[in-house]
Amino acid sequence: MQATFRIRRFNPESESLASYDQDYVLETQPSDTVLDGLIKIRESIDESLTLRCSCRGSICGSCGMRINGEATLACKTKVISMIADGGTLHIEPMKNMPVIKDLVTDMEGFWEKIRKVQPWLQPKGPEPKGEYVASSESMGHLTGVMGCIMCGVCVSDCTVLEVDRNFLGPAALAKSYRFVADPRDGNAKTRLFALNTPGGMWDCTRCMECVEVCPKGVGAMDRIMALRAKGMEQHVPSTCGSRHAEVFADIIRQKGVLDEPMLAVRTFGLGNIPQLLSFIPTMIQAFKRGKVPKIGIFHRAIPGIRSIQRIFREMRKSR
Amino acid sequence: MKYAFFPGCVSKGGCPELYQSIMHVYPKLGIELEEMTTASCTGAGVLQEKDQKLGDVLNARTFALAEQRGLPIMTICSTCQGVMSQANLRLKLDPKYLAEVNHVLAEERLTYRGTTNIRHFVWILLEDVGEQAIQQAVTRPLTGLRAAPFYGCYLQRPTEALGFDEQPSRAQSLETVIRLLGAEVVDFPGKSQCCGLPILTINERNSLMMVANHTSDAKNHGADVMVTPCPLCHLNLDGMQSKAENQQSTTINLPVLHLPQLLGLAMGLDSKSLGLHRNLVSPGSVLEKVGVEF
Numbered sequence: 001m002q003a004t005f006r007i008r009r010f011n012p013e014s015e016s017l018a019s020y021d022q023d024y025v026l027e028t029q030p031s032d033t034v035l036d037g038l039i040k041i042r043e044s045i046d047e048s049l050t051l052r053c054s055c056r057g058s059i060c061g062s063c064g065m066r067i068n069g070e071a072t073l074a075c076k077t078k079v080i081s082m083i084a085d086g087g088t089l090h091i092e093p094m095k096n097m098p099v100i101k102d103l104v105t106d107m108e109g110f111w112e113k114i115r116k117v118q119p120w121l122q123p124k125g126p127e128p129k130g131e132y133v134a135s136s137e138s139m140g141h142l143t144g145v146m147g148c149i150m151c152g153v154c155v156s157d158c159t160v161l162e163v164d165r166n167f168l169g170p171a172a173l174a175k176s177y178r179f180v181a182d183p184r185d186g187n188a189k190t191r192l193f194a195l196n197t198p199g200g201m202w203d204c205t206r207c208m209e210c211v212e213v214c215p216k217g218v219g220a221m222d223r224i225m226a227l228r229a230k231g232m233e234q235h236v237p238s239t240c241g242s243r244h245a246e247v248f249a250d251i252i253r254q255k256g257v258l259d260e261p262m263l264a265v266r267t268f269g270l271g272n273i274p275q276l277l278s279f280i281p282t283m284i285q286a287f288k289r290g291k292v293p294k295i296g297i298f299h300r301a302i303p304g305i306r307s308i309q310r311i312f313r314e315m316r317k318s319r
Numbered sequence: 320m321k322y323a324f325f326p327g328c329v330s331k332g333g334c335p336e337l338y339q340s341i342m343h344v345y346p347k348l349g350i351e352l353e354e355m356t357t358a359s360c361t362g363a364g365v366l367q368e369k370d371q372k373l374g375d376v377l378n379a380r381t382f383a384l385a386e387q388r389g390l391p392i393m394t395i396c397s398t399c400q401g402v403m404s405q406a407n408l409r410l411k412l413d414p415k416y417l418a419e420v421n422h423v424l425a426e427e428r429l430t431y432r433g434t435t436n437i438r439h440f441v442w443i444l445l446e447d448v449g450e451q452a453i454q455q456a457v458t459r460p461l462t463g464l465r466a467a468p469f470y471g472c473y474l475q476r477p478t479e480a481l482g483f484d485e486q487p488s489r490a491q492s493l494e495t496v497i498r499l500l501g502a503e504v505v506d507f508p509g510k511s512q513c514c515g516l517p518i519l520t521i522n523e524r525n526s527l528m529m530v531a532n533h534t535s536d537a538k539n540h541g542a543d544v545m546v547t548p549c550p551l552c553h554l555n556l557d558g559m560q561s562k563a564e565n566q567q568s569t570t571i572n573l574p575v576l577h578l579p580q581l582l583g584l585a586m587g588l589d590s591k592s593l594g595l596h597r598n599l600v601s602p603g604s605v606l607e608k609v610g611v612e613f
Binding site (some may be wrong): 069081115117148149159160162163167198202203204205206208209211212225227229239240241244245246248249252256257258259260263264267275278281282285286290292293294302303304307308310311312313314317319 | 335
């Protein structure tokens with residue numbers, strides 16, 4: 001079938017430093033991946049096209065790029081799965097990292113964040129005579145996260161990194177979880193305390209972009225949520241992040257449904273006067289428009305709250 | 320077309336205009352609703368950070384209550400929909416887990432058999448009400464109005480839980496409805512991204528930057544209005560837009576409507592019935608464009 005590859009080009013050595021789209025029309029086979037097409041272009045149409053690739057089998061993680069608006073591996077994406085005969089594929093470099101040339105991005109920032117979470121085992125106590133033994137049961141849940149091939153696809157489409165380059169990002173946080181949850185690691189608490197800081201585990205919006213685009217099913221956001229749960233279990237110092245989850249659960253236990261103003265007040269803490277005051281203009285604007293959500297004693301529990309409270313008690317007992 | 324109606328906390332709290340507008344709109348579409356007054360919050364993904372199983376038990380209770388009535392559930396919130404869809408998938412995929420959850424519900428003489436279908440209003444519009452009936456209900460086509468869709472993460476991901484494979488039209492449901500109402504769709508990259516609300520109290524700067532980016536991006540693409548099926552997105556995109564403008568030292572002023580508000584306008588309802596006076600960014604320019612008194 002015929003396909004147009006519309007590729008975002010950028011050459012740092014050209015006079016104009018603007019990126020531009022260039023179309024290449026080629027015949028593709030039903031078995032062709034997007035990477036096959038790109039290699040065909042480079043070998044027979046335009047040798048200046050620059051891309052990074054190696055294994056062609058979703059193992060090395062080199063060919064991460066955005067195809068039709070979503071980051072993925074070019075070697076794992078069949079042309080036929082993306083467009084009909086005569087259609088156009090939009091191919092761009094990954095986002096949230098500088099572009100070196102065409103489809104090649106600078107991954108240094110990615111690696112720096114991976115290094116920051118100290119991605120190696122840090123056992124405590126005396127060294128065993130043989131190897132560190134861990135049961136299959138205690139390691140089984142880590143197989144998914146250990147499947148990360150560091151392709152950068154999740155980082156490319158992370159919505160928080162778009163607005164804040166200091167955020168550790170899904171790949172580094174998932175990598176951190178891999179060690180926090182490893183029974184052989186003795187440093188989980190220190191790791192969790194380090195993640196309990198701005199740019200760490202509480203800054204994720206839970207948008208699930210990283211879960212959706214990951215070519216290996218790592219489920220980075222789910223790992224970040226698991227880090228938060230472990231952080232609360234380990235009593236990391238209270239922050240707006242941990243208070244938000246704790247208070248949310250407490251309000252549901254008391255009322256069955258959410259008391260939004262109370263959630264905000266208790267999350268910030270009554271001592272956080274500047275933060276509370278900063279919302280007053282918005283609240284006044286809302287009150288003027290007749291938006292007056294009930295708060296505290298005025299916000300009544302749902303009928304059937306006893307059932308909800310019983311469920312909370314039962315679940316606490318079972319933990 | 321009868322449903323167990325799950326209004327969600329925000330339509331009864333921070334966005335009363337959503338509840339008000341859906342109450343005026345649904346009878347005109349041949350829909351019947353029985354409100355679930357004893358159902359709890361879904362947990363919104365936040366409760367699940369602390370204890371996912373607790374969230375699943377609470378949601379299974381809601382599903383069982385609907386199952387008892389023999390009704391599918393209708394939601395009007397992307398977050399409620401997504402969280403319940405994910406919980407339902409976990410319960411359906413793992414009979415052992417479902418049995419554990421049912422064990423907790425047993426004291427209330429409730430059992431969830433895994434048969435409850437949970438769907439957002441925007442899906443029901445296309446899958447049950449149908450395009451023809453929607454078009455018939457339109458008495459005031461929104462001709463000339465340029466509307467940017469904003470879905471809310473939970474109505475877009477994860478696709479497995481949301482049934483996109485079985486119902487591929489769900490991925491573009493908002494655009495389809497906008498067109499059926501006679502308005503023009505303004506496509507922009509942020510439509511499926513995060514509104515920023517989940518981190519408003521955690522990292523306000525980032526949250527407000529998301530608001531500013533999405534609303535100004537939609538406006539720069541030519542939108543007169545943004546429309547969302549998620550009241551949580553509305554809380555940030557409408558409610559915090561002015562704060563986001565201050566932070567970014569810019570003027571955006573893009574009205575953000577709940578989906579039933581846009582539908583109601585096309586169905587000839589007046590602005591007061593739709594609670595449009597409650598939106599914080601004034602929808603005056605939108606009403607002027609479609610010829611409705613504000």
